[in-house]
Amino acid sequence: MKGIILAAGKGTRLYPVTKPVCKPLVPVYDKPLIYYPLSILMMAGIRDVLIITPPDDTKPFVDVFGDGSQFGINITFREQPVARGIADAFLIGESFVGNDTVALALGDNIFYGPAFRRKLREAKAAVADGAAIFGYYVADPRPFGVVEFDTDGRAISIEEKPKHPKSNYIVPGLYFYDNSVLEIAKQVQPSARGELEITSVNNAYLEAGKLKVITLDDRYSWFDAGNADSLYESAGAVKAAQRSGKLIGCPEEIAFQNQWIDLGGLAALAESMKSSRYGQYLSSLVDDLG
16 A cells, blocks of 8 residues: 655645745644654555655655655655645556555644554555545534434445535545545546545545445544644644653654664664654663663
């Protein structure tokens, strides 16, 4: 499976915060926002990742990640010349995906919760012949894609930004697809907003009877850090969750857990950030495991 992170948003809802830096690179407590979706893809066992950036803004991402080899993964970059919607990621990334399955993560979404690897394995298993998305309960679902379920808990419709939602379950920014998503995305027509909506892709799988919706209960947290309030709330939530002593969204630790880097590689990463609390956390892992 290949992984794509759509990180091409200019972050205009966060101006002036995002004038000097792309939205996915702004800090969420102790790490850049994009660390969180990257960590989710790595947790899913994905080692080949394409990061889609805004036009003429690839260099800052390269400065942060290089080619990904420090995490034992391969990172490549492509630009989205014009913001055309989420489904455009599959048109941009077609040659990158090739004949593989693919997971798409939005560059401003944060997920965490107990045993999240199990949820990711469930999603990956569903794409043997189809797709898997997640359903997350929110108080006001109107700004999102909303899933309607029948009395047996099966998804029967997905509606983008409805005025009158049919449920409180929305589709957050993490999607798993078989290879047919590349052709499906080509058939998507621009919506009234002028965007290639990911809801159109998901509905194509739903109509074919090949879409699995995995609901996340209240043990799981999700944040769309796209405006100042949600960015502030997500930073506070990450800080609170990390009081346990365990970091959220730490690609170095996940790389070691996946056996993609060895203890020496982890120690080198820790040394490069030794003056920060983040680096000291990595050093403590090295000490505990050494």
